[in-house]
Amino acid sequence: MDFIEDNVKGIFEELPEAVILVAAAKGRKTGELLEAVDAGVKIIGENYLQEAEEHFKIIGNRVEWHFIGHLQLNKVKKAVKIFDMIQTVDSVKLAKEINKRCGEIEKIMDVLIEINSAKEPQKFGILPEDAEGFVREICIFENIRIQGLMTMGPDLADPEDLRPYFKMTKDLFEKIKSLDLSNVEMRYLSMGMTASYRIGISEGANMVRIGVKIFGGRENG
Ligand SMILES: *Cc1c(COP(=O)(O)O)cnc(C)c1O
Numbered sequence: 298m299d300f301i302e303d304n305v306k307g308i309f310e311e312l313p314e315a316v317i318l319v320a321a322a323k324g325r326k327t328g329e330l331l332e333a334v335d336a337g338v339k340i341i342g343e344n345y346l347q348e349a350e351e352h353f354k355i356i357g358n359r360v361e362w363h364f365i366g367h368l369q370l371n372k373v374k375k376a377v378k379i380f381d382m383i384q385t386v387d388s389v390k391l392a393k394e395i396n397k398r399c400g401e402i403e404k405i406m407d408v409l410i411e412i413n414s415a416k417e418p419q420k421f422g423i424l425p426e427d428a429e430g431f432v433r434e435i436c437i438f439e440n441i442r443i444q445g446l447m448t449m450g451p452d453l454a455d456p457e458d459l460r461p462y463f464k465m466t467k468d469l470f471e472k473i474k475s476l477d478l479s480n481v482e483m484r485y486l487s488m489g490m491t492a493s494y495r496i497g498i499s500e501g502a503n504m505v506r507i508g509v510k511i512f513g514g515r516e517n518g
Pocket of ligand 1: 365506
């Protein structure tokens with residue numbers, strides 16, 4: 298009983314005040330999300346547009362919606378209507394499309410740049426060495442506002458081994474911040490999930506994306 302509520306409260310007690318919780322909601326039911334919202338969750342992270350649309354019908358703007366999956370170009374037009382932040386901008390084409398679709402509805406979208414911190418060929422994200430050039434290239438778009446970086450890091454058995462990737466992403470965050478580019482505000486560093494959020498926070502994350510520790514185990518990934 299009240300398993301989700303207890304989990305959310307436990308996490309809020311533990312998180313430092315400056316750290317923002319995003320409830321990662323893939324595969325969950327709207328009722329589960331509502332329990333989390335009632336327990337104080339303010340931001341829901343969604344990997345899939347269609348799931349988000351279902352939940353949004355019920356929950357609407359009681360929370361902020363962050364897109365945390367891989368966003369396909371043909372989904373952008375619908376996505377920009379629901380989402381308050383897109384954490385996974387990983388190509389100029391995507392940034393351009395978000396800019397265009399937001400322009401049509403007179404919205405300015407907050408975005409994070411996804412960094413492929415372990416340079417894994419099968420993963421999405423901008424390579425660390427390309428990040429500065431990428432930010433310079435997309436910061437000219439008027440309907441997006443760069444707010445920071447996000448990284449997943451590699452899937453490692455021991456989350457302690459994520460430290461170097463998180464550290465490198467934090468360094469990159471500070472580097473880009475120091476450039477003081479117009480239209481770029483480095484406010485959020487989104488690193489860490491259920492198994493790794495403590496490591497993320499100790500390496501400088503101020504936003505964590507937590508699913509399993511709120512909602513319980515997932516049956517199918
Ligand atoms: C699923 C997911 C999370 C949360 O992972 P958990 O292990 O459930 O905490 C965080 N970020 C992204 C991008 C995800 O897809």
